[in-house]
Amino acid sequence: MFRVAVLGASGFIGSRTVEMLHLGGLAEVRPVVRRVARLARLSRFDLDCRIADGFDPSALSAALRGCDMVVHAIAGDPRTIVGTLAPVYHAAHAGGVRRLIYLSTACVHGQAPAPGTDENSPLRRGQLLSYNTAKVRAERILRRLRRRGDVEVVFLRPGIVFGPRSPWVTNFVTDLLRGQAYMVNEGRGICNSTYVDNLVHAVYRAMTTDGIDGEAFLIGDTEEITWADFYRPFAEALGYDLRDVHRVPPCPAGRIWRERLEALRAARPVQALCSLVPHRVRLAALRSSRTSPWDPPPLPVPRATLEMSLLHQCCYKLPTEKAKRLLGYEPIVSFAEGCRRTIAWLAFVGYPVVEASSWLYSHSLPAALQEATHG
Numbered sequence: 001m002f003r004v005a006v007l008g009a010s011g012f013i014g015s016r017t018v019e020m021l022h023l024g025g026l027a028e029v030r031p032v033v034r035r036v037a038r039l040a041r042l043s044r045f046d047l048d049c050r051i052a053d054g055f056d057p058s059a060l061s062a063a064l065r066g067c068d069m070v071v072h073a074i075a076g077d078p079r080t081i082v083g084t085l086a087p088v089y090h091a092a093h094a095g096g097v098r099r100l101i102y103l104s105t106a107c108v109h110g111q112a113p114a115p116g117t118d119e120n121s122p123l124r125r126g127q128l129l130s131y132n133t134a135k136v137r138a139e140r141i142l143r144r145l146r147r148r149g150d151v152e153v154v155f156l157r158p159g160i161v162f163g164p165r166s167p168w169v170t171n172f173v174t175d176l177l178r179g180q181a182y183m184v185n186e187g188r189g190i191c192n193s194t195y196v197d198n199l200v201h202a203v204y205r206a207m208t209t210d211g212i213d214g215e216a217f218l219i220g221d222t223e224e225i226t227w228a229d230f231y232r233p234f235a236e237a238l239g240y241d242l243r244d245v246h247r248v249p250p251c252p253a254g255r256i257w258r259e260r261l262e263a264l265r266a267a268r269p270v271q272a273l274c275s276l277v278p279h280r281v282r283l284a285a286l287r288s289s290r291t292s293p294w295d296p297p298p299l300p301v302p303r304a305t306l307e308m309s310l311l312h313q314c315c316y317k318l319p320t321e322k323a324k325r326l327l328g329y330e331p332i333v334s335f336a337e338g339c340r341r342t343i344a345w346l347a348f349v350g351y352p353v354v355e356a357s358s359w360l361y362s363h364s365l366p367a368a369l370q371e372a373t374h375g
Contacts (some may be wrong), residue, residue: 002068003028004207005086005097009013009056010038013103013164013196014073018042020200025047027207032063054084060091067092069207070100070151078134081280085138089145089153099152099213101206104139106159106218106318107132110154111310119157119322121215129307139216146214150216154206158199159192159318160311163338164194164345173300173351181235181238182246182302184312187228190312193221195338196329205327217323218285223335224317233339235348239354247303 004021009031021027022045031042031049039049052059054074066068070092074084092100109117110127123136139155146153152309155228162168175181202219206212228242304312323329333341347353 001025001028002207003030003066004069005030005032005050005064006069006071006073007032007047007052007084008073008075009033009042009074010040011075011166012163013075013161014071015041015165015198016163017071017073017200017203018045018047020023021204022047026204027069030063030067030346032060054080055087056334057087057091060087061094064088064091064097065095065279068098069093070097070104071207072100078130081131081134082137082141085141086145089142089149089151092151093149097151099154099207100142101154101156101203102138102142103203104155104157104216104347105135106157106220108139108157109318110348111307112189112314113316113318113354115316117219117316118319128310132353143182143214152213154212155253156199156202156206157216157221158194158202158219161194161196161199162230163196164341164343168271168348169234169314169342172231173238173346174240176235176240176245177352178245180302181231181309182248183231184248184250184309186247187226187231187242187245187312189227189263189312189314190317191225191227191230192231192314193335193338194219194220195224195331197338198321201332202327202329205323205329209327212326215322215326217327217329218318218333219323219329220318220320221335221338222331226334227312233343234346237343237353238351248302248304250313251304251306286302329357 004027006014006017006021006029009018009034014031018029018031022029029047031039031047032052033039033042033049034051034053042049047365050063052063054060063263067150070088072084072088074080074088089100097138106113108123108128109121109133110124111119111129125133125136127136142153142155160168172181202217231244231245235245278361310333320329343353
């Protein structure tokens with residue numbers, strides 16, 4: 001049995017990767033996290049957990065030494081996405097790692113890829129969303145590192161990864177409860193969904209398949225669904241009619257630059273500079289941004305973000321034929337079953353799933369999951 005280190009093991013995808021590989025007896029798993037507190041959920045397993053910041057070469061070298069494979073599932077802002085690559089690759093090289101599986105994203109092709117897009121389509125930097133550009137840069141950096149090093153690199157590009165603990169689910173459910181959930185284009189756009197267990201299955205196939213060094217694979221579910229199809233099971237589970245969800249227009253062109261400026265303002269270097277500005281100056285600037293001190297607070301009318309505007313207007317299901325052909329990848333969980341498992345988790349952690357949920361109870365939910373929903 002080979003040994004695999006999972007970087008970002010406390011995150012949504014990383015933690016599920018640890019669970020499936022360990023509980024399935026598929027590999028000897030070494031979770032790697034940034035802080036001790038991140039081990040809380042993983043401590044239920046008797047594993048060789050390690051602490052290493054993705055920017056710390058020496059800590060990474062110790063954490064990865066003796067591993068056969070590394071799964072890079074570190075999430076974060078563009079600085080983290082790009083800045084952890086060289087330290088991780090060099091540590092993997094020094095530790096004798098054979099292959100690094102990098103969890104990229106289908107969004108390297110944009111949130112609304114053109115029909116005909118596949119793994120051979122050119123990747124474009126300078127996209128509207130900094131996250132996309134960072135992931136494109138990450139793939140290019142890793143390819144350059146591979147040309148100078150011995151560690152193989154395989155890229156997985158999943159779509160909208162959902163399942164228990166997925167932000168795509170919890171954000172929608174939270175907005176639904178707050179009356180802030182919305183859809184653009186009536187939810188008719190294609191949702192390139194990927195149930196998390198299907199992604200982990202692809203990770204395992206990428207670890208055990210020969211002759212795929214340098215290859216990139218789009219990963220997704222079998223079914224072609226719309227965003228309305230994606231949201232409906234979770235809305236109904238909470239007793240909502242999807243027809244009551246706000247219909248909003250796409251993000252106006254003027255707000256695109258506003259979102260870019262907001263992302264720039266939230267960046268760590270800019271925040272560090274802002275901290276040097278005296279508080280009274282910042283407060284005066286904030287007050288001057290309002291037309292009148294007597295203006296009432298704005299009503300909570302949801303507005304589409306640029307990201308969701310693009311996603312909801314997608315008209316193309318990304319292909320997974322290459323992954324099926326070279327990896328032997330086949331989704332192991334259907335979209336409907338993935339929804340049932342996710343709804344069971346929502347009920348288990350305390351979301352107000354209704355007793356008469358048509359998705360949870362009128363479909364053939366496995367008995368174990370029915371027990372979970374009842375606490």
